[in-house]
Amino acid sequence: MKYKLSLLALLTFAFVINAFAQDKLTGLQVMEKVYNRPTGNDMEATLIMTLINSNGDKRVREIKQFIRDFGKVEKKIMFFVKPADVRNTSFMNWSYDDPNKDDDQWIYLPALKKVKRISSDSKGDYFMGSDFTYDDLGDRKPTDDNHKILREEKLNGEDCYVIESTPKDPDYMYSKTVTWVVKGKWIGLKKEFYDEDGEYLKTLTIQKYDKIKGYWIITKTMMDNVQKNHKTIMELKDVKIDTGIPARMFTERMMKRGL
Amino acid sequence: MKYLKTLSIVFIFAIGLQAQGISLTGYARNYMGVLLKGDHNYAIIQNTFNLNVEKTGDKIAFKVNPYMYQYPNMNPELGLREAYLDMYFSSVDVRVGKQQIIWGKADGVFITDIVSPKDLTEFLLRDFDEIRMGITSVKADYYIGDNTLEMVWIPTFTPTKFAPEGSIWRPAMPAFPVKPVIDRSREEVQPNLDNSEFFAKFSALTEYIDFEVMGGYAWDDDPTMHVVKHMDFSNPQHPVLTGITVYPEHHRLTIGGGSFSTTLGPIVLRGEGAYYQGKYFNTNDPRAKESVVKKDYLHYLLGIDYTLMDWHLSGQFIQQAILDYDDFIQNDQYSNMATFLATKDYLNETLNLSFFMYYDFNNEASLIRPKVTYDLADAFEILVGANIFTGTEGMFGQFHDNSMVYTKLKYSF
Numbered sequence: 289m290k291y292k293l294s295l296l297a298l299l300t301f302a303f304v305i306n307a308f309a310q311d312k313l314t315g316l317q318v319m320e321k322v323y324n325r326p327t328g329n330d331m332e333a334t335l336i337m338t339l340i341n342s343n344g345d346k347r348v349r350e351i352k353q354f355i356r357d358f359g360k361v362e363k364k365i366m367f368f369v370k371p372a373d374v375r376n377t378s379f380m381n382w383s384y385d386d387p388n389k390d391d392d393q394w395i396y397l398p399a400l401k402k403v404k405r406i407s408s409d410s411k412g413d414y415f416m417g418s419d420f421t422y423d424d425l426g427d428r429k430p431t432d433d434n435h436k437i438l439r440e441e442k443l444n445g446e447d448c449y450v451i452e453s454t455p456k457d458p459d460y461m462y463s464k465t466v467t468w469v470v471k472g473k474w475i476g477l478k479k480e481f482y483d484e485d486g487e488y489l490k491t492l493t494i495q496k497y498d499k500i501k502g503y504w505i506i507t508k509t510m511m512d513n514v515q516k517n518h519k520t521i522m523e524l525k526d527v528k529i530d531t532g533i534p535a536r537m538f539t540e541r542m543m544k545r546g547l
Numbered sequence: 548m549k550y551l552k553t554l555s556i557v558f559i560f561a562i563g564l565q566a567q568g569i570s571l572t573g574y575a576r577n578y579m580g581v582l583l584k585g586d587h588n589y590a591i592i593q594n595t596f597n598l599n600v601e602k603t604g605d606k607i608a609f610k611v612n613p614y615m616y617q618y619p620n621m622n623p624e625l626g627l628r629e630a631y632l633d634m635y636f637s638s639v640d641v642r643v644g645k646q647q648i649i650w651g652k653a654d655g656v657f658i659t660d661i662v663s664p665k666d667l668t669e670f671l672l673r674d675f676d677e678i679r680m681g682i683t684s685v686k687a688d689y690y691i692g693d694n695t696l697e698m699v700w701i702p703t704f705t706p707t708k709f710a711p712e713g714s715i716w717r718p719a720m721p722a723f724p725v726k727p728v729i730d731r732s733r734e735e736v737q738p739n740l741d742n743s744e745f746f747a748k749f750s751a752l753t754e755y756i757d758f759e760v761m762g763g764y765a766w767d768d769d770p771t772m773h774v775v776k777h778m779d780f781s782n783p784q785h786p787v788l789t790g791i792t793v794y795p796e797h798h799r800l801t802i803g804g805g806s807f808s809t810t811l812g813p814i815v816l817r818g819e820g821a822y823y824q825g826k827y828f829n830t831n832d833p834r835a836k837e838s839v840v841k842k843d844y845l846h847y848l849l850g851i852d853y854t855l856m857d858w859h860l861s862g863q864f865i866q867q868a869i870l871d872y873d874d875f876i877q878n879d880q881y882s883n884m885a886t887f888l889a890t891k892d893y894l895n896e897t898l899n900l901s902f903f904m905y906y907d908f909n910n911e912a913s914l915i916r917p918k919v920t921y922d923l924a925d926a927f928e929i930l931v932g933a934n935i936f937t938g939t940e941g942m943f944g945q946f947h948d949n950s951m952v953y954t955k956l957k958y959s960f
Contacts, residue, residue: 407815540693
């Protein structure tokens, strides 16, 4: 009996320790939960980007995109629909789980009629003239930064961790970012970016997220660059999850053929 | 009037097609250029209308691309850049009709990219989709994962289209002691099955490297100038040259080659090379029949792409080497050329600066192409640029009087 009680106490202690450990997540663990938040095995959607300059002039870009997780590699293909001068351009990205392996990227330019391999090293480049860099669009791995939890607070009625992330590479384009992560949903509800000189640069806010097929999917975001007084609204429409996108969608054949 | 009628029919036809869910895209463009030397003649005043009529389905598709170039006080030039039908099977795509076929990894240089002939009406200054001519052909692509085997059959030969007589872009004829007579009776390649062209390419796109291996049994797109000298032997001690007849003639070429592209960290490394068998070169060898000699040659390139301080940079070194060379051959044994590209975007990709240059080491000549492009609105582009020719000899130097500045306004729809 005494032995049984000791075992029970040990199990209880282990449970409490475990619960305590879960409650006290590290900044890296929180950001990895955001990075690894399940979003289905594959996704198809129309991405609409509205670029708004300081005069309020709007430019609209429309992209049809397909993403599928193949286990060790996630493949994404994008077909540019608008504006008319970039129509039929396509872009393909293969992103590997191996943190030491760079992404492979190709672009198909219809005027040149050929698929060109491009370097994925320029993840700090802005995507299609928007205020989002390729890294901002979710390609940046959590292990590229050091993370610490600054505090916990409510934002838009949601309990959030506030995480400060500083890059391990001192030459990275942001000196730090601060992210509000919704507990349990693991969505980065808001993110502030500071430039290389430590000056406040821009803010990403999530304007809408929906539960689609049981997954939390961010469907509308806005990036507000205060230094350039330029905004980009990014909206996902016609989102379809786990429809079984075939592997042949992520090939040179489809890049050339288009939609 | 005939052209206006044709254009009206195209428009009415196009509107009807759109009603059937057929996509209509294209552009309207104004292009004006002025020469920097002399009386500042206009290098070009051109209005262009380009229409893409397309429908894509799961199993079939088609595309027709009519275009019109209009020049002041001249009849418009109408044509079909492409007009083809697609059939998609589970692992095979077949395209039949007039189509542009582009191969290789080189930019602005034609090494394995020899399937579609070139339109050099404005030398190399047109956009690349306007330089490559569509050719009526049957193309089949067999897909095995990320590998592709492509076979092309071109039933009738189409040569390079050079600028017409009188154009500032007409290539210079070699110097002859007397004015030659051009006899084009041997120039045409008869359109029959025996004279068709065949090309094949195996290509792979992998996580480490992309590569292509190709072969072709083709015709030389550029005619060889066979030179026949007419001599007066009435005084055998002192024969007199009385005339020269030049016979442009196309010859068969057999080509084998390949290309690759890979990333080394931030650098994209590209290479391309081909072995050409059976090329005819002009020679000064008095024993040579019609002043030509048949030799094989190699043409190859190494290039890198790199991004530095948001500037996208690209450099290529290209060499052509004639094998089994003799000193009578008029071309150099080694022809060396380089290209350099620098481009950068500003103002959320609405403003682009670009600098492109070809440099011909053998003739110390170049073509320098700076340009600024601004998107006034979505799909409306304003371009201001220059084409500067330096040197006096060779491919670029021959056009040293044609340096120009130009503007292009383009609306895409």
